[in-house]
Every structure is written in C-alpha cells, then in structure tokens.
Amino acid sequence: DTAVSQTPKYLVTQMGNDKSIKCEQNLGHDTMYWYKQDSKKFLKIMFSYNNKELIINETVPNRFSPKSPDKAHLNLHINSLELGDSAVYFCASSQGDRGWYEQYFGPGTRLTVT
C-alpha cells in the first residue's frame, strides 16, 4: 500500500494554463507539506498544513494555492503557469509538526511548462 501518493506523476502543459496536483496519505498523519525541487535538485519547502490549518507559507507566488479538504489530502493548484514553474513537486507528511517527526515523501510530480 502506497503511503504518500501523488497524481499525476507527469504533467506537461503550456504557459498560462491552470493545473492541479493531488496528494493523499494513508498514514494517519496530521501534517502535510509541499516541496519544490528545481533542475539542480535543490529542495525547498512551499507550504505546510497541520490538521487542515496552514502553518508554513514560504515566499511563494500567490499563483500557487494549496488546499487541504481533510487531514489525508493536500492539493496544490497553480494558476497562470510560467516557464519557471517547471520542476518536480513533492508532497510529504509527518505524524505532527514538531521537528523530531520524520517526513514521508511521495514519488513526485514532474511539471513541465512549455
């Protein structure tokens, strides 16, 4: 059984389009995250939700909007896609929002904007 799953795995779209990435975890965790990995493999946090409440919102353009309908799901919607949004987006979850809890990552969604 997959612990953290993301759909789609690959997403190719044109500039200006709006797209969504979905994430689900079946670990019973309270906290979920979105990370962006750029072409040089550098990883940076974008958002974090704890019990459906937004607790981390890094300096991300407001074209990116996360939504957590329940504790098991965290979706990422991106408006007006730009070339620079091309990256791999990883969802993750952890038992809680304290630093000693390890995070479990999904397989990633490779977004290519043309």
Added chain:
Amino acid sequence: GDSVTQMEGPVTLSEEAFLTINCTYTATGYPSLFWYVQYPGEGLQLLLKATKADDKGSNKGFEATYRKETTSFHLEKGSVQVSDSAVYFCALSGTGGGNKLTFGTGTQLKVEL
C-alpha cells in the same frame, strides 16, 4: 536563518570503498538532523535521523553522529555497493515550529564495480 552545507558531488567510488559525505549546519538551538536518499526517478526516503546532540543514527550500514560542538552530521558507510548509487540529502528541522525541513544541495554518489 537555518542552513545546511554539504559536500559537492558527484562522488565516484569503487564497490566496497569507504564513504564519507560531509554535512554541516547553522541553526539556533537544537535542531533535528536527517539524511534522505533519492534514487533515480523516485521520491526521497529517510535514511537515518538524530534528534539530540551525540545521538547516532544508523540504517542499512549507514551512520551519522549529531555533533553539536562542530555543528556536523557527516554520513559514513564502511563498504558501499553499486545499489547505493543515489543522491544523498542532509537536512535539518529547526526549533521554530512547523517542522520545516531545510535541505543541503544534495551529493550524487556513483558506485562502480
């Protein structure tokens, strides 16, 4: 702010060689420290962690010790295998709440026969 510095790659080793990947960090207080591994085309997997000073994390022959005095968390393995070829990320979760992971730039390891 928090930061993690790890050695530049790629690192190329022969099978059964000794591996060290250096990682140092900057953070206030006592962060938790992690090593994650990313195999080609996959997500990140936790390799090991340490949550307080002098703790040693270990898994699958890999080890790292949380050294507060040198702010380091170097990854070691006594004998690498071809299957260890991957990108290794050192990361910390600071004391500021929210469990935000700050990652190093990653070190690519290639193990050859």
